[in-house]
Amino acid sequence: MFSIDTWWEIFKAIQKNKLRTFLTGFTVALGIFIYVSLYGMGNGLNNTFMKFFGDDATNIFRIYPSETTLPYGGFKAKRQIEFKNDDLEQITNQFAPLIDYVTPQIQRSAFVTFKEKSDNYTTRAVGPGMQFAEKTIMMKGRYLNATDIRERTKYAVIGRMVEKDLFQGRESLGAYIDIGGSAFKVIGVFQDDGGDNEERYIFIPFTTRQLIEGNNDKIDQITLAFNEAIGYSGSMKFQRDLDTFLRKNKVVSPEDPRGIRIENVADNLKRNQQFANVLKMIISGIAFAVIISGILGISNIMVFVVKERTKEIGIRKAMGATPKIITGTILLESIFITTIFGFIGMVLGIVTLNAIAGKVLEDDYFITNPSINAGTAIFVTILLILCGAVAAYLPAKRAAKIKPIVALRDE
Numbered sequence: 587m588f589s590i591d592t593w594w595e596i597f598k599a600i601q602k603n604k605l606r607t608f609l610t611g612f613t614v615a616l617g618i619f620i621y622v623s624l625y626g627m628g629n630g631l632n633n634t635f636m637k638f639f640g641d642d643a644t645n646i647f648r649i650y651p652s653e654t655t656l657p658y659g660g661f662k663a664k665r666q667i668e669f670k671n672d673d674l675e676q677i678t679n680q681f682a683p684l685i686d687y688v689t690p691q692i693q694r695s696a697f698v699t700f701k702e703k704s705d706n707y708t709t710r711a712v713g714p715g716m717q718f719a720e721k722t723i724m725m726k727g728r729y730l731n732a733t734d735i736r737e738r739t740k741y742a743v744i745g746r747m748v749e750k751d752l753f754q755g756r757e758s759l760g761a762y763i764d765i766g767g768s769a770f771k772v773i774g775v776f777q778d779d780g781g782d783n784e785e786r787y788i789f790i791p792f793t794t795r796q797l798i799e800g801n802n803d804k805i806d807q808i809t810l811a812f813n814e815a816i817g818y819s820g821s822m823k824f825q826r827d828l829d830t831f832l833r834k835n836k837v838v839s840p841e842d843p844r845g846i847r848i849e850n851v852a853d854n855l856k857r858n859q860q861f862a863n864v865l866k867m868i869i870s871g872i873a874f875a876v877i878i879s880g881i882l883g884i885s886n887i888m889v890f891v892v893k894e895r896t897k898e899i900g901i902r903k904a905m906g907a908t909p910k911i912i913t914g915t916i917l918l919e920s921i922f923i924t925t926i927f928g929f930i931g932m933v934l935g936i937v938t939l940n941a942i943a944g945k946v947l948e949d950d951y952f953i954t955n956p957s958i959n960a961g962t963a964i965f966v967t968i969l970l971i972l973c974g975a976v977a978a979y980l981p982a983k984r985a986a987k988i989k990p991i992v993a994l995r996d997e
């Protein structure tokens with residue numbers, strides 16, 4: 587039942603013992619503030635992993651050739667493995683039911699010029715599938731298609747930043763740019779969620795790049811998208827089978843750690859998510875330990891509070907106050923202080939997370955948009971308040987059992 591006398595007594599006690607009240611409240615506020623901040627940082631770290639891998643498709647194998655380290659099949663060690671156009675056809679024929687698309691990539695740096703503007707850019711000679719692998723978003727025009735590959739057209743799809751740097755507001759579609767001494771017609775402009783760096787690439791047909799480089803059929807790397815329906819375990823088996831197939835075709839020892847390397851983006855994503863979750867659990871554990879420390883602090887302070895007010899409690903009991911009233915008053919005071927300061931700590935934690943979020947935190951500490959769900963923050967705050975009430979209950983109960991004559995003798 588609400589009693590204005592009880593609340594008046596609580597406010598008087600708070601006003602009389604400002605330092606004690608501040609110490610109790612500060613312990614609570616600091617505990618909640620640290621928990622919210624650390625938990626938000628853990629979420630920010632997880633966001634970074636998701637952003638890093640979410641920029642591209644996740645059902646992807648990236649296949650790289652390299653130099654062998656072991657002799658095998660009559661070949662010496664230190665043999666450079668090369669991929670060619672035939673490898674694309676062989677992979678497709680062998681694993682057709684498991685594959686969505688396969689695209690090669692040949693990456694080169696080139697000096698690119700449009701009228702009086704010029705700069706160095708990275709060109710990627712690819713097939714049509716690269717649009718889906720990179721999650722490329724077309725702003726205008728179109729991406730490369732099968733006809734461009736077959737006819738070795740000198741068409742280019744440029745990034746938003748390339749258009750901004752070279753064209754400076756002028757229309758780019760249909761214009762010709764010089765890429766390393768060859769004229770290419772701009773047929774599309776793209777943007778990428780990966781940011782400005784991803785938008786400084788230029789895509790051209792891989793067959794055109796091979797034609798420019800002496801009409802060869804060499805490929806730097808292969809990007810393969812597997813059918814998502816096979817799931818994670820299916821992708822791992824597919825990776826092993828593909829690795830065996832390529833090593834057999836290229837005569838590379840199964841024991842050789844190099845020669846051929848397959849990067850499974852789905853596997854990398856899962857491993858990094860597990861790592862991020864472990865870090866988040868560790869951070870949450872540290873934050874929870876801070877909460878426990880806060881609860882112990884409240885308990886210690888309440889023991890001191892009860893001891894300090896022993897004579898006062900004796901007087902109240904001598905005047906007719908029941909143990910229930912004594913316990914309730916002390917508990918209510920504790921809950922009131924922890925509630926006010928608990929929510930102050932929660933709000934300060936959320937404000938701090940919003941204030942520090944930004945490019946600097948993301949670039950320097952790999953923490954993207956640190957935040958905490960409002961429901962989680964409120965739940966933890968209420969939990970601390972309840973734990974604080976339990977911590978205060980024991981000394982309050984002990985105080986209520988003190989006999990008035992004993993309490994009045996206390997010095």
